[in-house]
Amino acid sequence: MSNESLANLMTETRRFAPPAEVVAGANVTAAAYEAAAEDRLGYWAEQARRLSWEREPTETLDWSNPPFAKWFADGRLNVAYNCVDRHVEAGNGDRVAIHFEGEPGDSRAITYAELQREVSQAANALGELGVATGDRVAIYMPMIPEAVIAMLACARIGAPHSVVFGAFSADALATRIEDADARVVITADGGYRRGAPSALKPAVDEALTRPGAANVRNVLVVRRTGQDIPWTSGRDVWWHEAVGRQSTEHTPEAFDAEHPLFILYTSGTTGKPKGILHTTGGYLTQVAYTHHAVFDLKPETDVYWCTADIGWVTGHSYIVYGPLANGATEVLYEGTPNTPHNGRWWEIVEKYGVTLLYTAPTAIRTCMKWGDDIPARFDLSSLRILGSVGEPINPEAWIWYRKHIGGDRTPVVDTWWQTETGAMMISPLPGVTLAKPGSAQTPLPGISATVVDDDGNEVANGSGGYLTLTEPWPSMLRTIWGDDQRFLDTYWSRFEGRYFAGDGAKKDEDGDIWLLGRVDDVMLVSGHNISTTEVESALVSHPRIAEAAVVGATDPQTTQAICAFVILRGGAPQEEGLVEELRAHVSKELGPIAKPKRILAVEELPKTRSGKIMRRLLRDVAENRELGDVTTLTDPAVMDLIQTKLPSAPSED
Numbered sequence: 001m002s003n004e005s006l007a008n009l010m011t012e013t014r015r016f017a018p019p020a021e022v023v024a025g026a027n028v029t030a031a032a033y034e035a036a037a038e039d040r041l042g043y044w045a046e047q048a049r050r051l052s053w054e055r056e057p058t059e060t061l062d063w064s065n066p067p068f069a070k071w072f073a074d075g076r077l078n079v080a081y082n083c084v085d086r087h088v089e090a091g092n093g094d095r096v097a098i099h100f101e102g103e104p105g106d107s108r109a110i111t112y113a114e115l116q117r118e119v120s121q122a123a124n125a126l127g128e129l130g131v132a133t134g135d136r137v138a139i140y141m142p143m144i145p146e147a148v149i150a151m152l153a154c155a156r157i158g159a160p161h162s163v164v165f166g167a168f169s170a171d172a173l174a175t176r177i178e179d180a181d182a183r184v185v186i187t188a189d190g191g192y193r194r195g196a197p198s199a200l201k202p203a204v205d206e207a208l209t210r211p212g213a214a215n216v217r218n219v220l221v222v223r224r225t226g227q228d229i230p231w232t233s234g235r236d237v238w239w240h241e242a243v244g245r246q247s248t249e250h251t252p253e254a255f256d257a258e259h260p261l262f263i264l265y266t267s268g269t270t271g272k273p274k275g276i277l278h279t280t281g282g283y284l285t286q287v288a289y290t291h292h293a294v295f296d297l298k299p300e301t302d303v304y305w306c307t308a309d310i311g312w313v314t315g316h317s318y319i320v321y322g323p324l325a326n327g328a329t330e331v332l333y334e335g336t337p338n339t340p341h342n343g344r345w346w347e348i349v350e351k352y353g354v355t356l357l358y359t360a361p362t363a364i365r366t367c368m369k370w371g372d373d374i375p376a377r378f379d380l381s382s383l384r385i386l387g388s389v390g391e392p393i394n395p396e397a398w399i400w401y402r403k404h405i406g407g408d409r410t411p412v413v414d415t416w417w418q419t420e421t422g423a424m425m426i427s428p429l430p431g432v433t434l435a436k437p438g439s440a441q442t443p444l445p446g447i448s449a450t451v452v453d454d455d456g457n458e459v460a461n462g463s464g465g466y467l468t469l470t471e472p473w474p475s476m477l478r479t480i481w482g483d484d485q486r487f488l489d490t491y492w493s494r495f496e497g498r499y500f501a502g503d504g505a506k507k508d509e510d511g512d513i514w515l516l517g518r519v520d521d522v523m524l525v526s527g528h529n530i531s532t533t534e535v536e537s538a539l540v541s542h543p544r545i546a547e548a549a550v551v552g553a554t555d556p557q558t559t560q561a562i563c564a565f566v567i568l569r570g571g572a573p574q575e576e577g578l579v580e581e582l583r584a585h586v587s588k589e590l591g592p593i594a595k596p597k598r599i600l601a602v603e604e605l606p607k608t609r610s611g612k613i614m615r616r617l618l619r620d621v622a623e624n625r626e627l628g629d630v631t632t633l634t635d636p637a638v639m640d641l642i643q644t645k646l647p648s649a650p651s652e653d
Ligand code: 6R9
Pocket: 266, 312, 313, 314, 388, 389, 390, 391, 392, 393, 414, 415, 416, 417, 418, 419, 420, 440, 501, 502, 503, 515, 516, 517, 518, 610
């Protein structure tokens, strides 16, 4: 028996020094850590100067009523002006802001000058529809330029947006419209996914039949696919008509730094989704700073691509606000990675000469499964920095990413953050950090994070526990929309005076931070708290395993037993003795305590649209329970597939 908060079972000894050319030209050097440690608030005040303020803030942080922070409170600025107009004024109107690549292969380059005109038109159209400063606008869109334009238009007039994933159901959309009391919905007839038009508008129509959505006056509809859609005259308005006829000029008004910028609902595994509220000045400061520091962005020469959906916080912070505030040129891709072929992403990297790529571990593991030969067919030599976000990246996937996508040359930055944190918090710096595959390593300059035990005491190096953030940061959530008490209870009550992220983590012998998954997923096996991440990493380091998800299932002998769901590389059939071999492999990597009791080969794992494995559903399967809410799954049918497999499950010895 041990009373550790979370076991530390895995060691990783590989190290990668930053390449000389990245070190030589790095935007941020080791000196930043010292400067920020000496004067944290001064450091953030300096970062705020990357933005153009109509009124410069004189106060950096007001923490007089914790945890309700005010950053740069007496400053005033306009987010859309910062992301668009100022680049045009600086003489960069002809620079491409967005290279749009549609799934069917259509493409469109939008310069900053064009973006300024279109955002202005959209802002004028929203005004004409009666959207006033402070009104909420719901956005339910495919990954097309109008989604970005719609968000910027809302920001321009100070109307907080609430973007809802295009794949969410009418129900999920209705709940979010109701909670934010949205007045207008911006959508499209549909978008292209997996080679076919997929409708969006009917879900909006259905959502608007719910009583909670009664305050929605108008639906602004982009024509993307041209498919037939139902139409409610008087309420529904075509984008190309209502926006197209507007003046291309619009004067942006400055708002207080603490004016609400957007609400974004977390995937919320249980209960009512939480509307995470972000505000203006602090948020924009930190997304711009981190995008500059962690991607080492050179706006004149880099081509940046983040593969996330704008319905996820990564899309908000690192497709829309961070890159555009920095005047970047970026790719926006509408479709799936395997349409029309498994090399589509790499074809896009080659086509646009992408230099900075930001994606999720789940996508990397999927590409590993498809085979090394696929990226090898494309010229990926333009790439210079690779980023990862969304889940812990297991060391094997990190190494594959660096080798097969980054030509064994590029730094890989594993960035830990959350919808709630608004921007990156823990990440290596590409020109500074000696990289360790699988670890997010160090809090960024100006960020304070540590790992604590059950009693809130900092753990020693080499031990595991709970990740906490110990000082306020500019892009922190300000509250849960309409529910301050839930904000306090969820994030600020577990550890006195600290933000509790809900993630397990450990500090290694050097003090570097390793993320170990959600604490709700931690397994209790014979008195040991074992993280799902370490067992999954060990499984995936076996050559036959492409992906793995483990859960703790109730067990009479050991409290919980480790049950693993694995996807075999190169597909079935499963050779005899494989299960035993895998159990022995995990035992060798992590110790006998972490050996899965059951291992089940499956075709797919249940994932959210942002690529996170929904272990809660796998726990339902492992404990033969009826499935919980599956509405946020990418593909609810995978659960049927997994369940039909269960009776023939290879079980323990
Ligand atoms: C940005 C985003 C947040 C949760 C977070 C953690 C997991 C994200 C990670 C990571 C390990 C990383 N997570 N990045 N875990 N290493 N680099 O993903 O926001 O959708 O709110 O999810 O995702 O568990 O708490 P969000």
